Amino acid sequence: MFQILKTRLQQGRRTIAYPAAAPPALPPHFRGRPIFDAAQCPEGCRACAEQCPTTALRITEGRIILDLGRCLFCSDCAEACPTGAIRYAREYRLAVRQREHLCVSSKDEPALASALDGQLLKVLGRSLRLRVVSAGGCNACEADVNVLTTIGWDLDRFGIDFVASPRHADGLLITGPVTRNMRAALQETYAAVPAPKIVVAVGACAIAGGPYIDHPEVHNGAASVVPVDLFIPGCPPHPLTILDGLLRLLGRRLPEAVTSEP
């Protein structure tokens, strides 16, 4: 008993202050939103597109178009670039509501996720219960979703929680590319969630298939099986990115300041 109290005092309060204060410090090599400057591209150069493992980069008529949904944030493109036109910013805010908002060119302003529509926000905005379906990924997204429920992030303080049954849930949080062997289970789980319901796709796999894109064994993401309301890109997304996306969906006020450059 005394030991428990003593340890409790030693461990102290460890929940992050975000979103009331600035987000926690990100590591020096953190790879957030990729930024590219098409003006620096040499004529006819396709080095980045050829190096990309998931063909997330396309070059059409001199414009670079990056599909953040396919991007693994692996920095192979940045290394391949002969002029250093591609780099990774420290911007962690990446979640969007529409799949096409993830395809960005160099000039586009990111269309970050908006809140749910009026009636849905009224029903779910103050308390969101999600059922997590791991649909065949590598488990890293699941691990970072799990981290949100620890005392370090304490997702419960926002009224968001992960529940054990789809019957108790307001929606699904899907990770993994939806393998053939998980398709039926995902469909049944979705059907078991009472309406109105939402679906959140977390990670490159759940958005587009990730590294397994176009394998005959997978379905290239959750959207091929169920309608998706929020896309959170990354491989895996940082917990801060996931939290930011969920809070945006619920229309919570968030700090505007982006973490400074290192």
Add this chain to the structure above:
Amino acid sequence: MTTGIGGFFRHQEAVLSADIPELSVTEFRTRVVEACRDGARLAALFGQPRGAGAVRLFAVLAFDGPGRLACWSTAVEDRYPALTPQCPQAQGFEREIAEQWGVCPEGHPWLKPLRFHHSYQPGYDAWGRSKDAPLMPGVTDFFTMQGTEVHEVAVGPVHAGVIEPGHFRFQCHGEQVFHLEIALGYQHRGVERAMWGGPNRRTIPYAETLAGDTTIGHTLAYCQSIEALANCRVPVRAQAWRAIALELERLANHTGDLGALANDIGFLPTASYCGRIRGDFLNMTALLCGSRFGRGLVRPGGVAFDLVPAAQAQLQQSLQQARRDVAGAVELLWNESSVLGRFENTGAVSRHGAGTGSGWRGGPRQRGGTRCAGAISVRLLSFCANAVVYLSHRHRFRSSVRPLDGNSAQLDLYPGATANPARRAHPLPARPAGARAHGRGPGGRLARRNLSRRLHRCRRAFRPLQGRGSVVPQLDGPGYGAPRRTHLRFSAVQQKFQFVLLWT
């Protein structure tokens, strides 16, 4: 590089496939069965197609004592006598061979599909299914028990927690679980087949995402195989970084598992502390490379990032803090008599039973016998937390922290020149003239020792302490079988007042 005599070689040594002895099926079986009986581990057993339904089987055996590996092969047609009855370690491998190549291991006692996909050799199916027949994952035979009040609990593939999919069947009588059988394959995404013919630009992402929490382990295994094939020598400082990343990964996983064990028995303080501290370890990995899971760090030929001195100091500081936090959180668990009471005799698996699960998922951290046993159908005396697993995690956690100090010292010894300029799988740097493949210099030997030992040697028997410090139950005895009374020296109350006893 040539193979040793009789198919023996060392870890990280390349072997020509033509040099691997091809034996008759009878001799192949005899050698594998006898080696396993003498204590070797069946590290891998797999097939390679030869066309027209013929398959060459390879067995890789690990001899822990001399630190050697052996590889033997044999040629089979559509069927061969199964190894599993004499060598239970082969059960999963033989199911995989049957599923992938349509070769039937005759006499396999429980020949079921493993990942629920069609054969890679069209027209050859071990179960005689047509190539268009729909396959339903988890729809297969399960072991069942009959009797009054015996009941079956089916769980998954979508679980109550945030975990990977799998289908579990528990055979229960009241609170006692007599049998657990697990059907997997829901995560089958065709990685093995996609890696054939590589390396290509997706090979590294495949290795990194085999299992998210073992990114460093699997990528390192892949890179070491490529480096062995290319006779490439990795800079010593890069080897030290790899070792540190590997240890951080282990620490994160063991901390998470210790918390999960506490959670399973409903002791929430340790569960919540360990969950958070696991995140701290992941953040330390992110200090190395920007990714909490070590994505992008390990590359053939070296590592992709060097650490700035400020971050190195921060890493040391975080590690000290995490070490204190884990010690506090876990000692809490260990000093609570109600927790000890729950762990006692719970889910303990005998060494004999533990030996049957080799090769599950292939991850380095799961090579220990006790952990593997959970993954296959092993008769569990009761279920929930596993005292043996708890002890081994605790031990491995402690054994992970120590070498980190040594690795840090190495970094100070070998400043600069971390990242090998050859970042990609190809082209690889040529071996410097005159250099030995395994770095026999003082630095090379040091780094190699840390890498290989930590990866592959984590077994040590636990001895019951007798009264000093924490008192632990006796966990493994020669007559282990039925549930038995506790072997604690002191009762729970006595433990509380142990210091008085020792003082008087």
